[in-house]
Amino acid sequence: MILAAGDVTDFLSINLTTIIASWLNLLILFLVLKHFLFDKVNKVLEDRKNEVAETYKRADEAEENAKKLEDDYRERLSGAKEESAQIIQAATKKAQQRSDEIIAEAKTEAKGITENARAEIEREKKIAVNKIKDDITDIAFSAAQAVIEKDLTSEDNEKLIAEFIDSVGEA
């Protein structure tokens, strides 16, 4: 059957041209959709997915970092506390030691000073005693001279005086 423009085909006629044209149309549509829609949109979707994943990854990393930092700080803080306690302890110990030392030194010094003072006192005492002895000697001498207007030999005199002094000293 030869058909011309405007003719109507049968309801269920097989037309090879239509079949092939349908295949070609579908192929063209497939290529059009692939190149102009699916490839482009898929790329955008993929980009967005990657970006979201990237953002999440970054956020996770930041969180992890912050956590690590926090841990670090906490550790350091506790370390510092310990250290400070140690330092305080050490300082206390040192101060104690130092104070002990100082006290000991002071004690020693005080002892030395006391000793010195005592020695001085002893010496002064001795000097004083000697001086008193001399003075007494002089007084006794003059007194004796005055009392005993007698001429004695110097030797006798001295001896007498010494006896006198000794008796005075013993008294």
Place this chain on the structure above:
Amino acid sequence: MSDKAFVLGCSAIGAGLAMIAGIGPGIGEGYAVGKTIESIARQPEAQGDCTRTMFIGVAMAESTGIYSFVVALILMFANPFIKRLG
């Protein structure tokens, strides 16, 4: 009665008889829809899935009716027996 008229009349009767096949899909679709409503009543949260699956199933069940309809159409509009008459 001419041969052509006889063939045409018989074709029309045949087309009518072919459409009896519409009973099958009718029953099947009704059953499918009923079951879908049952399952939606039991699990309302699965309504979307149920409805979608039901539509596909109903359209599938309808195809037997469609085949008979195509046969009826062929008998009415593209009658192969008329051409055989020559």
Place this chain on the structure above:
Amino acid sequence: MDDIGAGPKVVFEIGSIVITETVVMGWLIVAVVTLLCLWLTRGLKKVPDSKRQVVAEMFVKFVNDMVKKNMGEKLMGYSPYIGALLISAVLGALISMVGLRSMTADINVTAAWALLTFVLITFHKIKANGFVGYLKSFAQPVAFILPLNLISELATPASMAFRLFGNVAGGMVITGLLYGALGTASEALHLHFAFGQWAFSALQVGIPAVLSIYFDLFSGCIQAYIFSMLTMVNVGAAAEE
């Protein structure tokens, strides 16, 4: 009655090659879809700021999800093909709403698509099992079941083609019948007005539109979805074996 059960009209012929309405509709759809794609994908951004991009992404995601669910991650390359099938079938049915002839109301188109599906199924079966394994699979589980297996293998594309064709063409015929019946009813009720060449039937306004919405919009979309779904499921199953 003459134009109700008619096939597609011949638009023009080149020698013995006859170009029917169907083919022209196909070209129209391809042109529209191409322009639509170019318009939708203009200025795609990572952060969508236009409705165009949202629509494009929705469609692509819809098809991608469908393909992933039914065919698996390995056959994601088929998603543009499934998208093309879906768009062709939907627009092919919907085009009748603007008064043109449905593209899928031509058995040649649906048969061509179904044959393509059949070729894909066979290709994947041979790829998965080897040629010998493919031939052997017809004699499984017992040898005498071979004719049944053959018939069921051929029934898949045939039923797909006739399902889509039958729905759309049936809708077309029923709408046509109703249109004719309403015209006759209008004449009988003296609601038919003729002004020279112009004829107008009061009942033909509005009522066929309801039917058209069911057959073209609802049935057309559902059948398009089912056609692509069956293609996906069958090809996916063939590739898995």
